[in-house]
Amino acid sequence: MIATTGTHLSEGGCQIMAAKDYKSGVKPVWCPGCGDYGVLLSLTKTLAELQLSPEQVSVISGIGCSSRIPAYLKTFGFHGVHGRALPLATGLKVSRPDQTVIVASGDGDGFSIGGNHFLHACRRNVNLTYIVMDNQLYGMTKGQASPTSAPDWEKGKLTPGGTGINPFHPLVVGLASGANFIARVSGTDANGAVPILKQAIEHPGFSLVHILSPCITYNRDQLEWKKQVRQAPVEATSDPAQAARRLMTDDNLNLGVLYKGNRKPYQPDLKAQVDSLEVLEEQFAV
Amino acid sequence: MIATTGTHLSEGGCQIMAAKDYKSGVKPVWCPGCGDYGVLLSLTKTLAELQLSPEQVSVISGIGCSSRIPAYLKTFGFHGVHGRALPLATGLKVSRPDQTVIVASGDGDGFSIGGNHFLHACRRNVNLTYIVMDNQLYGMTKGQASPTSAPDWEKGKLTPGGTGINPFHPLVVGLASGANFIARVSGTDANGAVPILKQAIEHPGFSLVHILSPCITYNRDQLEWKKQVRQAPVEATSDPAQAARRLMTDDNLNLGVLYKGNRKPYQPDLKAQVDSLEVLEEQFAV
Amino acid sequence: MTVPSISITMTGSGGSGVMTAGNLLLEAAGRAGWFGMMTRSAGPQIRGGEAAAMLRLSSEPVLAHQDRYDILLGIDWKNADRFAAEIPLDADSLIVGPGEAPAIFAEAAGQQFQLDLPKIAKSVSGGRPNMVALGVAAAIVGLPEEAVAQVIDKALGRKGADAVSAGMESVRAGMEAAKALPSFNSLAVNTEAETTSQEARWNISGNEACGLGAVRGGVRFVAAYPITPATEVLEWLAPALPKLGGALVQAEDELASVTQIIGGSFGGTPSLTATSGPGLALMMESIGLAVASETPIVVIDVMRGGPSTGIPTKSEQSDLNIALYGLHGDAPHLVLAPLTIGDCVFTTQWSVVLAEKLQTAAIVLSDQALGQTRAIIPRQQDVGMVAEREVPATLDEDYQRYANTESGISPMSIPGQAGGQYCADGLAHTPTGLPSSKADDHHLQMDKRLHKLTNYEFSSHWAEIEGSDDAEVAVLTWGSSYGAASEAVAAMQAEGKKVRLIAMRLLSPAQPEKLADSLQGISKVLVVEQSHSGQFYRYLRAQYDIDAQVRSMAVPGPLAIRPSDVLKTLSEWS
Amino acid sequence: MTVPSISITMTGSGGSGVMTAGNLLLEAAGRAGWFGMMTRSAGPQIRGGEAAAMLRLSSEPVLAHQDRYDILLGIDWKNADRFAAEIPLDADSLIVGPGEAPAIFAEAAGQQFQLDLPKIAKSVSGGRPNMVALGVAAAIVGLPEEAVAQVIDKALGRKGADAVSAGMESVRAGMEAAKALPSFNSLAVNTEAETTSQEARWNISGNEACGLGAVRGGVRFVAAYPITPATEVLEWLAPALPKLGGALVQAEDELASVTQIIGGSFGGTPSLTATSGPGLALMMESIGLAVASETPIVVIDVMRGGPSTGIPTKSEQSDLNIALYGLHGDAPHLVLAPLTIGDCVFTTQWSVVLAEKLQTAAIVLSDQALGQTRAIIPRQQDVGMVAEREVPATLDEDYQRYANTESGISPMSIPGQAGGQYCADGLAHTPTGLPSSKADDHHLQMDKRLHKLTNYEFSSHWAEIEGSDDAEVAVLTWGSSYGAASEAVAAMQAEGKKVRLIAMRLLSPAQPEKLADSLQGISKVLVVEQSHSGQFYRYLRAQYDIDAQVRSMAVPGPLAIRPSDVLKTLSEWS
């Protein structure tokens, strides 16, 4: 569709990029101690591992504390509106398959207002990497329940007695709707996250990475996650039925790649078949 | 919240309602032979079985051929906007738990534009009955692919070569998101559908009934469904994991109740605790 | 001068094939060197209900339907009375069909002839009543058999020689039967047409024309969710784009389709979507994102009756308000409207070029009357405008995506351009794109986004201006109301009265100087539009100082505004 | 007459507790029988960054902040310069704080005193710098220790006696230190206040006031999705509704929250939601459904800086366009705006009553400046208006949900009412609610929906009118700009100049006769609003014939319009 323009930093083949080279230098607005700092670090390290030139990468997000991440990276970025990161990224990737497109959301952005796009992005299976920083609440709007909040979390400001509703299972729903790669990482363990993020980016099709990223301001209990998480005891499966069984009993604390599918990604062929519009206009001739 | 008003037709205890008494008499706009006629018939028969007074029942829908159904019933009805039947019904039921609320959608209305509400209605588990008339396409807009279309259906007018995308599994996603009752019926077999619809309405919480309702205008192949469907070979389970296993291999042709959960429905208590607003105003006093 | 023309409606109940007959008649007229248009109307049934094919044929291009029909031809009369409001007949009108026509028609028309088309069809082996109707219609209006034969050949050729000959037999039987009827063959058949028409004339709908305009303007990515009456824009683009190296993605909803095209555009590809009122409403939040992040997009709104779900299959110009004002915050953007079916090509193309040039959202207000009407029009030459986005000449450390330039247009880098990285944002931001809640930053960007539009010279394309230089009365209209208004103005001029017509193609940004110029000498302005609340009239009041008496003629849908309605109002006033 | 008042800002970096100090100072002023308001401003950090508590205290109710601050009190100066634009100082201003204040402040202020609050706090066991600041502030403005003690007791009581005494110790240390400073105790302390204030005065924010107005109007069902700066409306309602037998449901998005309340209302329960610009944009399609199906709903839009995500934490009146015009099709509905924090109670209540009475959607345009400002105001009496929906007197076979009545209001049955069954529809429909695309049906319902609004007598609540009966100059404004405009007009009157103020509470439907009446004798009208494009000014031009010179004073956010800005423009012109 469009000719890839510009030169690549790595074209010379010699310039090695370090993690810090992917930082924009803009100071994050996050609270000190927020899990999202770790996610930012993991991302820069992963990009360095992959030695992708910053201009080859686009990071697309919605609105939320977590969705602020693109501005802190030196890649192209789009901080869009709440809940619509996935379709924005879909439009970009489908028309520019040469770009590496990473989509960043929070649990509210991704699973509440953005739930429908999540379903259909999984199903459509465009070659995107979707990282969701889950802190089981809305941080940006100062502490309301999100779809992943525990039903008895009583501090959500619109749900004084707790939501009373079973939390949303992102990985189960993601699998049910067709995600092609499913993994979980801990936002506070950048080194642990890097190899997983790398695989997610390299895996063709839609990759979902669930990131436990504590909100220390509205739910300090999440600091415990660091201690509670564990490596998933089994290897990643590529059998959806087996993955379903495992994920349905998953307690949200298993880290690692949990599912690796092999569905064909959705990517329209962008090779022109005609070289003039006149061919199309013929149909109108009387 | 509101006092139930009016008298009930059945209050005398003697008036027996027949299926036809639930028909409004308005002539459907559907094409001759459309599966939705059968669904309408099943519904009137079910309401007669339950002997619900028409004013105790509200049927809420979105936009689509299938969503035209409320006007053909003598109950209260709301033919809303495309994709939003579930939240409209949620607002009604939560504030008027005395009403029997049935929600009617098509596969486009329910799973494409309405997908997010589907996820969250399953999760919230309000006592609603959700019937989705699936014809694997958009009938009303004259034949485009829907989320449940086969990937190689080439007649979808916006997807000339087929969608190339795996179809959406409503029952698997419904289960993954927390639906409390899951069944499938054939739109063309009203008698077979009635006992299932009855159970769905009587089951507490969110009940999902997937209805195979052929569109004879845009996909005549669906007339074959009548011959292909079968009773599900096993009894309904109340174990989500078992249900997941079964549904993931389900070929869309098994009829009957497939899952019967026992999660507590979401229903705020509507008993006032104070009898004057002044109690609330005290907090503002300096 | 008013255009000599023949107006004919064919009706038939479900399954009668009346629309096919109408389409073939239109096409045959084209083959014969004529111009014309055909609008379809149908009952409430989803499909296969009664329908009416309403045609106007002429030896010159026509822009609107007439006020009346010369001929009403019924294949049958079942439920035909449903269309009475749309098919005005008068003492000069002729009704043809089996048995008694519905009273509402019979009482209005001057003549009625009984002709049992189904019966005639039965007399032909494999005969079909709608093909008989085609023959009757062709004969009445004076189309040569040869033109009809060509279109029958094209339409039925795939079904084999038997189908073609049965079709032509039916046509001939109809032509034969029509000999007993008065003829309306007042139009000269262009004898050269057979050789030149292929190139010189198009058979196209407004929706297809929008699709063509889009790709001419350079659109190569479309995301869409179907909705009546916009779907055909998308249905035309779906197979066309892959041929051009582009793509159309069917999205899950309108929230997705509009954000997908923002993504496509961010990636450097001119991107577009099409929808109608309800879908446009859902897109407003993200159209605001396109405006604030200065990412060009084009949204075609093929308007239908409103509010809410309204009347999906009928036309109205009542989405003007939402298109102009429906964004939250101060969000200056482009609003344009095609004036005719043919103009759907140019206006869409221009909108793409403007959106890309000005890095903003363009809303194109077409409507059902343009979109779903099929017309024989002169071939629309490609004006050769193609999207040209300003990209940074050089990229260095100091690149500012939202730099405050003199034109207000800031060169925009594209993913892949080394050194051009930036983060697009819908938050108020600094010139580099960094979120900022400072007053100065906010004001700078708001000024910039406004001025890039108001400073731009939109040229004479902003409006079509017709009629007399020395007129004192003007008709001011926009979009599809142009057709009826233009015909009314021409009729008045033909009577020797001086009138001017100004039909706006560019609604926003407002062009106060251009309008003032075009109103030189005018003391009375009649504002014509198809809405209930006079949306265009109110918009003019809000944005323009008009130094004349202004009167509003606002007529809501679903019926089209007719030339005679305008003429009457105008004559009474001036 | 202008109100004598003291304006003080306290600043501090993240964790300094400056907001607590501000809140306690405001509350203590209330205890002392004063009135006042406090606005908070914060840095870009999500939480825990630098903040400023900006107060104005007075012996009479105040509606807007002053143009300048008497006192700037810094707990520390880290990043305090970020707030410079919001805290104008002048030669009469006093700066107090540790070390050198930022130059931008120091250069503007007349006096600067160094006072190391953290150091003073250290001298008290368990002392906190913000409590010291509270003491300093209380002493400078002349608040009695007793009033401060009461609020400390209330605030820290739960933490135990030690906390209370450490708090009071700190306060006293601050008061002591303040003795060295000039005092601004020009306001008379109301000595009776201690006994009467509990009942006579409220400490309330505009968002809370909207919540209270909602339940007073009868709202018992709310569905909502959080968004800044509207969330506190919902947060107040969440625990309040269950007490009243109602419920609040947190929805998955705004599409759901608005349709949930349509469902609640269809069921007979007055229903409401609150949001801000981006959420309102998402709701527009379904607000149109409420209008077309005549299902009453109320949507509060607490406006913030726009467009797009804009400036979530700052105020602007730039959602007027979308509120008035943002629906597709012709969809007449109600738009109202509270004028003051206290008026948030009444305007919301009235909106609920009107929406229910007129069976339509009401959009209430509050804004961040009202919503998130906390004020001591006179207790707002309940005016006793409660939602009363017209229900059918009798129900029989002929019940027509959308009957064409004289008022245009059709009695609405409620699920459960036998014989009242109907199908609500957003499609154009007949009086019974059956979908119809006929012109007559469409026109009848459009006329009805328009006339029920335009025929309704909205009484004098439509606007607040102040100033001189014999003025020749008027200020015309709406919503929260009323505060600054009112103060400016009072100041001019105090100078002996005659000015009139008209502040619209009811924006739509337009009230041309009422405005014409209120403009009797006026030859110059200054239109004041907080937007970039003059949305209100344009709306007035579109809807009203104003027989006077009209000038627009449109100032976008994020800074509040100040009384002096209005005064200056006014003085220069008149």
Ligand SMILES: Cc1ncc(C[n+]2csc(CCOP(=O)(O)OP(=O)(O)O)c2C)c(N)n1
């Ligand atoms: C349309 C719209 N609705 C609501 C909001 C307000 N809003 C901003 S962020 C947010 C939730 C963010 O939660 P999450 O995605 O979990 O991110 P977190 O802040 O927790 O990282 C909400 C509701 C908005 N900006 N736009």
Ligand SMILES: Cc1ncc(C[n+]2csc(CCOP(=O)(O)OP(=O)(O)O)c2C)c(N)n1
């Ligand atoms: C917001 C919006 N977008 C699109 C449409 C157009 N539309 C009407 S019905 C429909 C799809 C209906 O499909 P489905 O729900 O499967 O119903 P069916 O007609 O197949 O029974 C669409 C896209 C609309 N009315 N509103």
Ligand code: SF4
């Ligand atoms: S509020 Fe929570 S999620 Fe947001 S920045 Fe602070 S710690 Fe992180």
Ligand code: SF4
């Ligand atoms: S188009 Fe299909 S779904 Fe719609 S009414 Fe006709 S047969 Fe039924």
Ligand SMILES: [Mg+2]
């Ligand atoms: Mg979160």
Ligand SMILES: [Mg+2]
């Ligand atoms: Mg369907």
